[in-house]
Amino acid sequence: MKRFNAKIGWTVLLLLALAFPYMAGNDYHLTVMSTAYIYAIATVGLNLITGYTGQFNLAHSGFMAVGAYTVGILTVDYGVPFWVAFALSGFVAAAIGVFVGLVSLRLKTHFFSIFTLCVGYIMFLLIEKWESLTHGTGGIVGIPAPESIGPLDFSEPRAQYYLVLFFLVASLWIMHRIVHSLLGRTFMAIRNSDDLAQALGIPLMRNKLLAFVLSVFFAGLAGGLYAGYVRFLGPGIAGVENTFDMTMYMLVGGIGTLLGPLLGAIGVPWLTQYLQVLQEYRFVVFGPVLVLLVIFLPHGIVGTWLNRQRRKAASPAPVAVAPVKEVSHA
Amino acid sequence: MELFLQQVLNGLTLGGVYSLVALGLTLVYGILHVPNFAHGAFYMAGAYSAFFLINRLGLNYWWGMLGAAATVALISVLSERLVFHPLRKAPYLHHMIASIGILLFLEAGAQALWGADFHRMETPYTQLLTFGSLTLPAQRLLIIGAAFTLVVLLQVFLTRTITGATIVAMAQNREGAALVGIDATRVAMLTFAIAGALAGMAAVLYAPINLVYTSMGHLVITKAFVIIVLGGMGSVPGAIVGGLIIGFAEAFGAFYISTDYKDIIAFALLVLILSVRPQGLFARGAH
Numbered sequence: 007m008k009r010f011n012a013k014i015g016w017t018v019l020l021l022l023a024l025a026f027p028y029m030a031g032n033d034y035h036l037t038v039m040s041t042a043y044i045y046a047i048a049t050v051g052l053n054l055i056t057g058y059t060g061q062f063n064l065a066h067s068g069f070m071a072v073g074a075y076t077v078g079i080l081t082v083d084y085g086v087p088f089w090v091a092f093a094l095s096g097f098v099a100a101a102i103g104v105f106v107g108l109v110s111l112r113l114k115t116h117f118f119s120i121f122t123l124c125v126g127y128i129m130f131l132l133i134e135k136w137e138s139l140t141h142g143t144g145g146i147v148g149i150p151a152p153e154s155i156g157p158l159d160f161s162e163p164r165a166q167y168y169l170v171l172f173f174l175v176a177s178l179w180i181m182h183r184i185v186h187s188l189l190g191r192t193f194m195a196i197r198n199s200d201d202l203a204q205a206l207g208i209p210l211m212r213n214k215l216l217a218f219v220l221s222v223f224f225a226g227l228a229g230g231l232y233a234g235y236v237r238f239l240g241p242g243i244a245g246v247e248n249t250f251d252m253t254m255y256m257l258v259g260g261i262g263t264l265l266g267p268l269l270g271a272i273g274v275p276w277l278t279q280y281l282q283v284l285q286e287y288r289f290v291v292f293g294p295v296l297v298l299l300v301i302f303l304p305h306g307i308v309g310t311w312l313n314r315q316r317r318k319a320a321s322p323a324p325v326a327v328a329p330v331k332e333v334s335h336a
Numbered sequence: 337m338e339l340f341l342q343q344v345l346n347g348l349t350l351g352g353v354y355s356l357v358a359l360g361l362t363l364v365y366g367i368l369h370v371p372n373f374a375h376g377a378f379y380m381a382g383a384y385s386a387f388f389l390i391n392r393l394g395l396n397y398w399w400g401m402l403g404a405a406a407t408v409a410l411i412s413v414l415s416e417r418l419v420f421h422p423l424r425k426a427p428y429l430h431h432m433i434a435s436i437g438i439l440l441f442l443e444a445g446a447q448a449l450w451g452a453d454f455h456r457m458e459t460p461y462t463q464l465l466t467f468g469s470l471t472l473p474a475q476r477l478l479i480i481g482a483a484f485t486l487v488v489l490l491q492v493f494l495t496r497t498i499t500g501a502t503i504v505a506m507a508q509n510r511e512g513a514a515l516v517g518i519d520a521t522r523v524a525m526l527t528f529a530i531a532g533a534l535a536g537m538a539a540v541l542y543a544p545i546n547l548v549y550t551s552m553g554h555l556v557i558t559k560a561f562v563i564i565v566l567g568g569m570g571s572v573p574g575a576i577v578g579g580l581i582i583g584f585a586e587a588f589g590a591f592y593i594s595t596d597y598k599d600i601i602a603f604a605l606l607v608l609i610l611s612v613r614p615q616g617l618f619a620r621g622a623h
Binding site: 056060062115117120121123125128135246253287288289290292293294296297300 | 370371418419422423426428429430432433434436437438439440441442443444445447448554555558561562565596597599600602603604606607610611
């Protein structure tokens with residue numbers, strides 16, 4: 007019954023997303039939505055390492071920048087077609103992720119976070135200062151839009167929206183497969199207790215590294231899409247503020263759930279859209295919101311809702327603990 | 337030789353400022369056992385409150401510094417009471433995210449109040465002192481002098497007074513401290529006040545030779561993290577030594593390697609050291 011409900015829910019969401027361009031008033035709305043989708047892909051990636059595996063990676067936006075700059079540099083400076091560069095973006099981020107992960111994942115809890123914070127800064131500073139490669143603070147301009155594939159042409163905002171949506175759906179589907187597999191359970195076991203997982207015979211390093219590399223692959227892919235969509239890149243995309251934004255999306259929606267990060271990544275930008283005054287100062291409101299969420303609703307909207315559902319179902323299992331497996335039926 | 341001494345001076349200046357920020361961070365770590373990402377925003381808040389007191393209310397530099405120390409101490413204590421205290425039993429991830437929330441709030445608040453522009457903070461100490469062939473800006477000497485005075489005062493406070501000893505005791509063993517009758521709430525508030533005041537004063541010392549802007553805390557706090565990881569989380573001497581190491585590495589790196597990449601040096605150092613020794617330079621146990 008539950009699974010059935012979840013299927014209906016996801017189908018409705020997909021239908022709404024497909025119909026959105028016909029309901030949206032103008033191209034600007036499409037732009038907001040497409041950008042939100044791109045960030046949702048990156049946030050879904052961050053959720054894998056942070057929400058499911060319990061390692062808070064503060065260099066996530068750095069990896070998104072790696073993907074974006076892979077596309078930017080290859081297409082603008084080397085004339086590589088967009089699709090080739092785009093196909094590489096996730097893999098370049100993942101390749102760098104292997105090295106960063108190998109070193110950083112030897113550290114636990116906040117030491118890992120501090121270390122990745124520093125790695126993120128190094129990435130940001132390298133992008134800003136290494137002018138011969140990245141064009142420095144001036145950024146990369148004139149990134150070509152995705153070339154058309156056969157009859158599919160991506161010059162229209164509507165077509166670009168569907169392109170981004172396609173990758174979002176694919177990402178969510180892959181993530182769904184991951185968290186429902188033995189691998190996903192392994193990640194959650196690591197999140198719930200390092201020591202216990204190890205005692206169960208789970209190789210910690212190998213699994214953490216896998217989660218890390220998969221997560222930055224999503225970041226790189228999102229970056230590649232971002233480059234092709236916005237078509238302008240500056241070093242700011244690597245800034246830690248970007249990771250903070252994604253953390254907020256993840257937390258508002260529900261950390262460690264499939265639907266949560268998606269909801270946050272789409273809901274929060276729309277909320278700021280409607281509160282135009284807030285654009286610049288959105289964190290005057292969202293900063294305290296983040297704090298209040300962590301104190302009173304640490305499982306976010308989706309997590310809290312699921313806990314309540316479970317309590318209603320009067321399952322004999324205790325409900326108070328962190329959401330583990332039932333959550334992913336959302 | 338003069339150039340070399342000039343770099344030593346720069347290293348001491350930077351090292352002094354970094355040590356002050358790192359000391360606050362390491363004291364709070366001793367109590368909370370989580371890194372307070374908002375500490376950089378405290379630093380920024382210190383610079384802005386002094387800027388407001390000096391430029392708008394016309395107070396002199398020292399009153400500005402005192403006012404900044406008091407303001408930031410208050411912000412710091414409030415964040416302990418309102419945010420960290422309710423979260424004391426939560427997983428570490430929640431602390432970190434909450435501190436990021438405070439950081440974002442303070443930065444956006446400063447921007448809403450004072451705009452995104454860069455501001456200059458005036459200092460009465462603009463003269464250049466010359467010793468032989470060496471020219472020393474007075475502000476830099478002031479930073480070095482003030483930073484080391486504060487460090488010594490803190491050290492005396494922590495080791496020679498009962499109140500200071502309660503902070504050390506609680507950092508060493510929370511339950512043990514509670515058993516001998518130390519009021520955990522009072523000590524936590526005191527520690528946050530001291531950490532905030534130190535960050536505020538460091539900002540007021542450093543701001544005249546830098547600038548005042550909303551993201552001024554980012555690099556400083558990240559370097560302070562590097563320092564306390566290298567020096568051992570919670571260790572007071574480690575924070576001082578670590579601060580000097582990073583200060584000197586940056587001053588000499590900027591001069592002998594590259595000004596463009598000077599900010600990377602601290603982070604590269606951390607990455608390098610943690611790659612070889614995941615437990616840090618001076619720490620005994622593994623992280």
